[in-house]
Amino acid sequence: MGMDDRAPTADELDQMKALVRKGMEDGAFGLSSGLFYTPGYYAEADEVIELGRVAAEYPIGGEHSPVYDTHDRDLGASYQGVGYHNSIREAIHIGAESGLRTIFSHFNAQGAHLYGRAAEGAAIIDSARAEGLEVAAAQHVHTSTMSSLRAYTIPRWAQAGGPEQMVRRFQNPDTARVLDVQTMEMLEIRGGPGKIVFADARPEFNGKTLADVAEDRGLTVPEAVREIMSESNPWVMNRDLYDVENTRYLATMPWMMTCTDGVTPTPGAEIVHPRVYATFPKKINDFVNRDGAIGLPFAIRGMSGLAADFLRLDDRGYIREGMVADIAVIDPGRYTDHATYDDPHQFSEGVVHVLVNGRFAIRDDEVTGELAGRPIRRP
Secondary structure (H helix, E strand, O other), rough: OOOOOHHHHHHHHHHHHHHHHHHHOOOOOEEEEEOOOOHHHOHHHHHHHHHHHOOOOOOOOEEEEEEEEEEEEOOOOOOOOOOOOHHHHHHHHHHHHHOOEEEEEEEOOOOHHHHOHHHHEEEEEHHHHHOOOOOOEEEEOOOOOOEEEEHHHHOHHHHHHHHHHHHHHHHHHHHHHHHHHHHHHHHHHHHOHEEEEEOOOOOOOOOOOOHHHHHHHOOOOOHHHHHOOOOOOOEEEOOOOHHHHHHHHOOOOOEEEEOOOOOOOOOOOOOOOOOHHHHHHHOOOEEEOOOOOHHHHHHHOOOOOOHHHHOOOOOOOOOOOOOOOOOEEOOOOOEOOOOOOOOOOOOOOOOOEEEEEEEEEEEEEOOOOOOOOOOOOOO
């Protein structure tokens, strides 16, 4: 369907079901969605449920429901979205109606209007769990997000049909006037153009804010966005979109895992998101050592056994005789994150050994070069 903003035909839905079925037969653990992003945003819940029901035909280990892993539709900063609470409810509804267990890819509340209100979202998950649904989530502990410039500045209707159609809309004076308003409304939700920082390798962008780039080009912010988007769709960070208090509160939830939500940094980009380098030690330093919000065993469970339990991996996630040796040995006195927004390419320290599938990837603080990782398929 490409970037079409419409419901699928019966034939297209059948093709999608066939792709899900092939994925599950190849060993997938379930179905994922990115309903915040286009074209996933154009899919109604019923469409996703139909696909989820195909995934549900392939239980994990023959008896456990597969997984619905979602970047849900609206974490609070989605322009003209369904809202933070409704987005959580929709994701849980999709999982329940499909017969899948739901996990939120990186759960938090976005935007200053939701600072201090994470408990409201957590209560929706707790209510679902109390009703017998298995719902979980993961988090990273940095207060900035990272995505594409398009996702943060171009409304979904203007993206429909793909990049060529989008650029044609940019060139229409009447449409451009609408985008002048809506782009700024989108940015206002995110703290303004001064909070959007480029993580693109090109020096004319890297480390600069969207406000800086617009000024450099002598353009208004919406004009600069359209000019940039006519050529590329660079990575950007949205600084301070998350609230530390919200993140701390969510770290105490028994269903909260830890993730980086990151990708390998683009070669040549000096300024990137530090979460790839720092997430796990930062969580321990911030919420165990400094705040005492959670205990060390609780934190480590959310980085290991909790994920293994959710995925129904009965051979890893714990240190027990006969289990796969996926083990990180850390020195608590030295386990520290060093990556910052201004100097992100800094490795953490205090990791003494790491074993992956029983082989040393790090031994005595040194990388060994062993590449023992393997894809894990559904049991």
